[in-house]
Amino acid sequence: MISQKSRYALRALVALTRAGHGNSLMISEIAVDQDIPKKFLEQILLELKRNGIVMSKRGKSGGYLLLKEPADISFGEVLRIIDGPIAPLPCLSKIAYRRCKDCKDEDECEIRHVFAKVTDATRAVLDRTTLADAVGEIDLIAKMDRVTTL
Template sequence: MISQKAKYALRALVALTKIPAGESLMISEISRGQSIPKKFLEQILLELKRAGIVMSRRGRLGGYVLLRAPEQVTFGEVLRLIDGPIAPLPCLSKIAYRRCVDCAEESSCEIRHVFARVTIATREVLDRTTLADAVVANDVLV
């Protein structure tokens, strides 16, 4: 399950994906439009800014914009940034591998084998789905 923080981050990024090129959204606009608490959103956008996903502009036309094209930002990248590893078991993690302390042998662990399939399928969807894909998919469903 993803955290509320990750869900808010994705919703904020989708909102930024939907604005016309050259425009920006102020924190208050994103907060109101996506029902995200403003203080929490500020922290999230700061993390996304440090990661090079968004940037902020000052001035009358200020606000936040995507720094990278929506086709270049995947759900998997954002989830790892906000929540950490996607894998349900530490022995399956790409970025935070740890051997399970209660496991005698990974190669014969039935639980690991089942969750490895889950992890592979999850990564495949999250690492191939971009912000642009999410907006297009939503437009098709409407």
């Protein structure tokens, strides 16, 4: 399960994606539109800024904007920045590996083998799904709904 912080980060990034290339949004705009506590959003955006996902601009037309193209920002990348490793078991983590305390032999661990398949599939979906994909899918569904209601 992803954290609320990651959900907020993804919602803020989707809002910035929808704003369009080169357009910035103020923290207060994102916070109100996405129903995210402003102080918490400030911390999230600062973390995303430190990791090269967003940048901030000062002045009249200031705010936050995407530093990278939405097609170059995957859900997996964002989740790793905010929550850390994507692994249900410490022995499956690529960046924070730790042997399970009660495990006698990882090669023979049935639990590890099942969760390795789940983890690999989850990582594959998250790493190949970008902000552009997510926004595009929602836009396509909305268009289809409009067509069927006509």
